Amino acid sequence: MNGDYTKPKFEKNEKTGMPRYIIDRDVYLQEKVIKETQYTARDKSLLVTIKDNFSQWKICAAILSLFPFINWIPTYPVKKYLVGDIFAGITVAVMHIPQGMAYGILAGVTANVGLYMAFFPTLMYVLLGTSRHISMGTFAVISLMTLKVVQTYATVEPSPSADGSIVEFTPIEVVTATAMCVGFILIIMAILRLGTLSTLLSDSLVNGFTTAAAVHVIVSQLKDVLGVSVPKHKGAFKIIYTIIDLGKATPNTNLTSFLFSLGLILFMVIMNEYVKPWLSKKCRFPLPAELIAVVGGTLISKYADFKSQNVKIIGDLPVGLPYPVIPRMELIQLVWVDAIAIAIVSYSVVMSMSLTFAKKHQYEVSANQELFAMGVSNIFGSFFSCIPLACSLSRSLIQEQTGGMTQIASVISASLILIILLWIGPFFETLPRCVLAGIIIVALKGMFTQAAQLKKFARQGKLEVCTWICTFLGVILIDIDIGLFIGICVSFLALYIKGWRSSCALLGSVSGSNIYVDLNYHKAAIPIPYTKIFHYQGSLNFATRNAFKKSLYGAIDVDHRKIRRASLIGDKNGGSKLLNDFRILIIDLSSMWHLDVAGSAILTEILKEMQLLNVKVYLANPMDRVYDTLVHSMALGEGPFEILPTLHDAVLYARSIDNS
Known part of the structure; x- marks a missing residue:
């Protein structure tokens, strides 16, 4: 980064005849991407926005726009x-x-x-x-x-009016x-x-x-x-x-x-x-x-x-x-x-x-x-x-x-x-x-x-x-x-109702590549070992938070009641046996177009419950507005969330941490 654009390296696959590209870079955390791209959060007030607009207003342009x-x-x-x-x-x-x-x-x-x-x-x-x-x-x-x-x-x-006139x-x-x-x-x-x-x-x-x-x-x-x-x-x-x-x-x-x-x-x-x-x-x-x-x-x-x-x-x-x-x-x-x-x-x-x-x-x-x-x-x-x-x-x-x-x-x-x-x-x-x-x-x-x-x-x-x-x-x-x-x-x-509706899926990779698809519809896709990738499409707010949590636990096949029982007795090992050797949960936020503080709170709740099961939780590929909410929520005591800029970065980072 820092203004340099690294061209991908290509080589030809002799078996398929298709070009292959090779990327040589570090795994990025979202925080590093934000810092190096000099991202500015959307914190302009309404008055500042109006002032900026009027400062750019030109009389001639206004006349031309009014009379096309x-x-x-x-x-x-x-x-x-x-x-x-x-x-x-x-x-x-x-x-x-x-x-x-x-x-x-x-x-x-x-x-x-x-x-x-x-x-x-x-x-x-x-x-x-x-x-x-x-x-x-x-x-x-x-x-x-x-x-x-x-x-x-x-x-x-x-007809007469109120004052008696006609x-x-x-x-x-x-x-x-x-x-x-x-x-x-x-x-x-x-x-x-x-x-x-x-x-x-x-x-x-x-x-x-x-x-x-x-x-x-x-x-x-x-x-x-x-x-x-x-x-x-x-x-x-x-x-x-x-x-x-x-x-x-x-x-x-x-x-x-x-x-x-x-x-x-x-x-x-x-x-x-x-x-x-x-x-x-x-x-x-x-x-x-x-x-x-x-x-x-x-x-x-x-x-x-x-x-x-x-x-x-x-x-x-x-x-x-x-x-x-x-x-x-x-x-x-x-x-x-x-x-x-x-x-x-x-x-x-x-x-x-x-x-x-x-x-x-x-x-x-x-x-x-x-x-x-x-x-x-x-x-x-x-x-x-x-x-x-x-x-x-x-x-x-x-x-x-x-x-x-x-x-x-x-x-x-x-x-x-x-x-x-x-x-x-x-x-x-x-x-x-x-x-x-x-x-x-x-x-x-x-x-x-x-x-x-x-x-x-x-x-x-x-x-x-x-x-x-x-x-x-x-x-x-x-x-x-x-x-x-x-x-x-x-x-x-x-x-x-359409906006409230959401969809979710577990993702797997295509032949071990950085392409991730729905395991329900792509039968030949390969699940990532010891890892669950949960893709959510919709908004996460006060109205949908419970449905989000229910969908997540249903997709990864975890009984919420057993998690609560494990938390009451402090049995982390007993809780982890429920997961069939599943140690990493990655939540793909690429299709989440809105997140509020209540949604961040439910993510924190899921994070804590997964910690009871010795499961590490990572968030991947959030939109800028979703990332802003996550940062704001962490400032208010939610999280802390580990956020990765792409889904593939999250998979590589999670597996490297897990192996270490």
């Missing part, structure tokens, strides 16, 4: 990317029209709000976001979660306050560097949640398909009550709405399942089936006079852009709990899609910057009548498949949406709501087919299946936010 587009826009390859981005932007704009209108109504507000979502917050995300391929705007699950907030706090009639919250005031609250939550998460929080939401949780949310979405659209009115329910089991009310209202079905919806759903299925795949082989531009349905439905409704047949239509669509209005601050304290759930779900969806595209196209996405970008975009959108922001799975896939390479595609899409908002909007005023309901139902096919992944979760383990079922049933039977909370709790419990 500054990094890539100067080197934008116009000839290579521009045509694809324009083509993708036009395609996504075509999809934004029916989806935005449908999901705007799904959120409990007017259809034009969904179009605002494709313009205001989307442009802000272009400036601040790090993903180049996702299509921001409306998303079915987020719209449904927003609808729940609208149904809870939007007042149909004025308070009334319109749906648009509720959704803008929710969007602003979601934005603040996401920015706080970005400041606290909680970008990795979404990774705590397991695939089984997200799958079960979105599948159950799709059921909620379909049930909410059935009233428009049937052309009936049903009471709005709040709280637990509302989906059950809604289904019962729909059953009671079935005799009052509007046949025009029902038949028109069935025809449109059949048209969309044929287009999506047969025509689109065939056409995709002929040209790059995907068939705009949704737009055809919207335009066709609008024209049929206008000339067939559906309004006179009591078919519900969209109604007034104001021309132009909304004036900026500050959301009502008194609503923030009412909606913040629901906003937390919306923020977590929207961020998880955005990050999952962003990471998928980033991996495919080999660029990086910053988790914390995405939090900041979504937070600012939501706050900016809340001033312009927008609901909480998310990315659409279908639009993002189409944007990438049609050649979109950067967020320039979103700029093109937003520009076309602006044209619709300024001049074309009133054309869609006669669009039947049953058309949008049919589009939503067909679009949810992907969310239902993902339930087939339950088989994959079953192969992964029972905990994943339990998480999926609990989340799904919680969302279906109780409510969306409560079901999500149940799913998160079950997922965290499963994560804890």
